[in-house]
Amino acid sequence: MMSVQAPATESVSRTQAAVPPMEINRSSCLPVTMLLASSVGWLVVASVLGLVSAIKLHAPGFPGFLSGASWLTYGRVYPAYSFVLIYGFAALAGLGLGLWILARLSRAAVFGPVATTIAGLFWNLGVLVGTLGILAGAGSGYEGLEVPGFASPILLAAYLAIALCATLTFHFRSEREMYVSQWYLLMALFWFPWIFSTAEMLLVYFPSRGVAQAVIAGWFTHNLYWIWLASFGLAAIFYFLPKLAGRPLHSRGLAMFGFWSLACFGGWGGVQGGTPVPSWLASVSGAAGIMMLVPLLAVATNWHLTMKGTDQKLGPNPILPFFKFGAFCFIVASLLQIISLLRAPSSVSAHHQDLSETIQSTFAVVFGLLGQIAEVARFTHYGNGVSSLFLFGFFVMVAVGGIYYVVPRLTQCEWPAPALMKFHFRCGAAGAAFLGASLIIGGIRQGAAMNNPNLAFLDTVRGTVPFLGMGTLGMLLLLVGNCALAINFARLLMNCRCSECCPSPITSPGGRA
Amino acid sequence: MNQGPIIFLGVYLAMALSWLGMVFVPEMQLGRMQETTVPPAGARYPAPRNGLAQEGRDVYRANGCYYCHTQQVRARGFGADFERGWGARHSVAPDYLYDRPVMLGNLRVGPDLANIGVRQPDAATHLLHLYNPQITAKGSTMPPYKFLFEKRKISGSPSPEALKLSGEFAPEPGFEVVPKPEALALVAYLQSLRADVPLFEAPLPLPGKKTGASSTNQPPAGATNANPAPAGQPQAK
Numbered sequence: 001m002m003s004v005q006a007p008a009t010e011s012v013s014r015t016q017a018a019v020p021p022m023e024i025n026r027s028s029c030l031p032v033t034m035l036l037a038s039s040v041g042w043l044v045v046a047s048v049l050g051l052v053s054a055i056k057l058h059a060p061g062f063p064g065f066l067s068g069a070s071w072l073t074y075g076r077v078y079p080a081y082s083f084v085l086i087y088g089f090a091a092l093a094g095l096g097l098g099l100w101i102l103a104r105l106s107r108a109a110v111f112g113p114v115a116t117t118i119a120g121l122f123w124n125l126g127v128l129v130g131t132l133g134i135l136a137g138a139g140s141g142y143e144g145l146e147v148p149g150f151a152s153p154i155l156l157a158a159y160l161a162i163a164l165c166a167t168l169t170f171h172f173r174s175e176r177e178m179y180v181s182q183w184y185l186l187m188a189l190f191w192f193p194w195i196f197s198t199a200e201m202l203l204v205y206f207p208s209r210g211v212a213q214a215v216i217a218g219w220f221t222h223n224l225y226w227i228w229l230a231s232f233g234l235a236a237i238f239y240f241l242p243k244l245a246g247r248p249l250h251s252r253g254l255a256m257f258g259f260w261s262l263a264c265f266g267g268w269g270g271v272q273g274g275t276p277v278p279s280w281l282a283s284v285s286g287a288a289g290i291m292m293l294v295p296l297l298a299v300a301t302n303w304h305l306t307m308k309g310t311d312q313k314l315g316p317n318p319i320l321p322f323f324k325f326g327a328f329c330f331i332v333a334s335l336l337q338i339i340s341l342l343r344a345p346s347s348v349s350a351h352h353q354d355l356s357e358t359i360q361s362t363f364a365v366v367f368g369l370l371g372q373i374a375e376v377a378r379f380t381h382y383g384n385g386v387s388s389l390f391l392f393g394f395f396v397m398v399a400v401g402g403i404y405y406v407v408p409r410l411t412q413c414e415w416p417a418p419a420l421m422k423f424h425f426r427c428g429a430a431g432a433a434f435l436g437a438s439l440i441i442g443g444i445r446q447g448a449a450m451n452n453p454n455l456a457f458l459d460t461v462r463g464t465v466p467f468l469g470m471g472t473l474g475m476l477l478l479l480v481g482n483c484a485l486a487i488n489f490a491r492l493l494m495n496c497r498c499s500e501c502c503p504s505p506i507t508s509p510g511g512r513a
Numbered sequence: 514m515n516q517g518p519i520i521f522l523g524v525y526l527a528m529a530l531s532w533l534g535m536v537f538v539p540e541m542q543l544g545r546m547q548e549t550t551v552p553p554a555g556a557r558y559p560a561p562r563n564g565l566a567q568e569g570r571d572v573y574r575a576n577g578c579y580y581c582h583t584q585q586v587r588a589r590g591f592g593a594d595f596e597r598g599w600g601a602r603h604s605v606a607p608d609y610l611y612d613r614p615v616m617l618g619n620l621r622v623g624p625d626l627a628n629i630g631v632r633q634p635d636a637a638t639h640l641l642h643l644y645n646p647q648i649t650a651k652g653s654t655m656p657p658y659k660f661l662f663e664k665r666k667i668s669g670s671p672s673p674e675a676l677k678l679s680g681e682f683a684p685e686p687g688f689e690v691v692p693k694p695e696a697l698a699l700v701a702y703l704q705s706l707r708a709d710v711p712l713f714e715a716p717l718p719l720p721g722k723k724t725g726a727s728s729t730n731q732p733p734a735g736a737t738n739a740n741p742a743p744a745g746q747p748q749a750k
Contacts, residue, residue: 057622067656073660074581079577142614186521190525202536208540223531260527452593
């Protein structure tokens with residue numbers, strides 16, 4: 001898709017002169033490298049915090065002499081981990097990769113590289129302030145929106161500046177033909193400021209009355225995962241998967257269908273059955289959850305047909321597995337999430353007279369069974385298992401694959417230790433699978449025990465400990481893998497003669513450039 | 514689909530619709546809820562929490578208690594919330610009218626706390642449990658909240674507020690453990706968590722009717738974290 005020339009019929013006034021690739025690279029080098037490097041730093045911080053909170057969940061006395069410290073209590077380390085992973089790593093990596101993909105596909109130089117870099121630094125400042133605030137006990141009290149009220153304006157302002165630069169980069173594109181990834185990136189760039197400012201206004205600054213808060217918080221978290229993060233990740237998969245496979249995307253129409261159906265149904269959710277709010281909210285969430293099968297099927301089919309039969313033809317490629325694994329985890333995590341949104345019908349009629357009723361009651365039985373899984377999974381580790389699978393299996397994998405691809409092209413320097421890529425993939429895949437599977441299976445067992453009133457509650461908690469231990473092992477693997485990336489990245493940046501290949505846009509490039 | 518504006522417009526429309534459905538309409542429906550009167554005396558419900566309990570809610574929020582404890586009892590037939598004795602009725606929207614933030618919770622590593630003030634009204638037991646959960650619930654995975662307490666040398670006569678610790682949990686001779694103001698506020702908040710007033714939309718079950726929830730508000734002695742279900746009693750599920 002990169003070789004498509006701008007159609008000659010394009011109106012001249014709107015068409016910019018094609019920007020040579022070297023120019024695109026030069027403009028994107030500083031902001032994208034900064035965004036990606038800081039995201040990798042936060043990824044390591046998030047992995048450490050995640051490991052500490054995972055250990056504390058089954059060994060509350062950890063870590064020995066520090067276990068009495070307020071800032072190390074589980075209820076502060078866990079939200080700090082979640083905040084750093086999403087706002088520190090995922091946002092920065094998503095924006096960095098998004099900016100690079102946007103500039104490449106638009107054949108345009110990054111608009112305002114210095115402004116983007118400064119805004120990126122402010123975002124980092126916001127994440128730092130927010131993390132310290134959460135550890136100091138200033139967390140907001142809403143899961144998914146842990147950031148304290150005093151850090152959120154920094155984040156929002158920085159995000160708006162970066163998103164504006166990215167949008168202007170897209171606006172001044174010389175390649176008029178748009179690719180799937182650009183749609184998803186525009187959706188991601190645009191969606192976040194709305195949901196974030198809504199949630200901040202109605203939850204933190206001028207809180208709504210009563211349980212309306214819970215509905216808004218649920219809506220925000222649902223959008224954060226299934227629209228914002230999903231869009232960044234899907235944009236990367238749609239860009240890199242066909243590129244690495246050396247094939248065009250199977251169907252543009254199918255991709256368009258998937259995109260619009262995600263936009264229509266992805267934003268409606270976040271209220272689960274049994275919550276003390278009007279029950280139509282849970283019904284709407286459940287219905288939108290079922291409708292999410294439509295975009296899921298569309299993207300899965302598209303990826304499958306694009307990749308079909310390429311396994312034998314492609315040589316060994318250390319980066320492609322990241323995207324394949326990420327795509328697979330996206331499908332699995334979405335299906336598990338949809339199941340958890342279903343509601344168990346109060347009664348399923350067993351008599352059926354004609355075919356349509358037979359089909360209806362078959363559906364009712366199937367959804368009834370799945371709804372019972374949802375009821376068992378409620379209030380257990382299942383939910384955290386699904387979000388771990390989504391974050392580490394899908395998003396981190398895809399973003400890390402993108403970083404491995406983009407950074408050498410950006411800086412014109414090779415990875416100092418290419419073998420670490422394979423090592424990272426193995427650690428990351430095993431870690432995400434361990435963490436997700438142990439929390440999901442442990443969660444279902446926990447829920448089955450919890451719904452049996454003859455078992456003492458403490459026994460339902462003790463029963464999860466072996467699974468949580470497995471989860472800790474997964475977290476450890478993830479930390480090791482992410483450290484491999486951080487070491488590789490740090491060595492690349494230190495060894496790279498940046499002045500030659502990537503001149504700073506502030507100082508004028510030297511004579512060699 | 515090569516027009517940026519079409520993408521922007523379409524995405525904006527999709528975003529606005531979900532905002533309208535999941536933020537605006539619930540805000541209209543729930544955000545103007547008023548307190549109600551409950552029979553027989555016509556008392557106002559819910560009553561705002563007292564000042565100390567409100568401070569305690571901040572301690573509850575700051576230390577992320579809601580990551581492991583829910584504050585919602587589901588309706589009969591959803592799970593086993595009633596059978597476990599976590600509430601005499603299911604939770605409804607008015608129960609949370611004055612809470613900022615509302616911390617419903619999503620995970621039950623510990624038991625539901627919507628009615629912990631009914632189940633365990635004793636402040637001393639709460640303080641012991643917070644200081645070290647192993648004292649009151651052996652084998653619990655709840656972390657100790659020692660930073661809410663102060664270990665100090667006894668000067669003069671021992672403080673009447675000092676925790677009554679014995680055996681392995683007791684401090685060295687000559688020392689005592691006293692709760693900090695945060696701990697007292699948190700306990701006041703926990704004691705204020707009680708949604709046991711019958712409402713029109715959530716009546717209390719009649720006494721004598723065999724529901725399995727009639728005798729569940731009696732806490733078993735010293736077991737705040739344990740489930741009171743006796744093994745021999747048949748449970749309604």
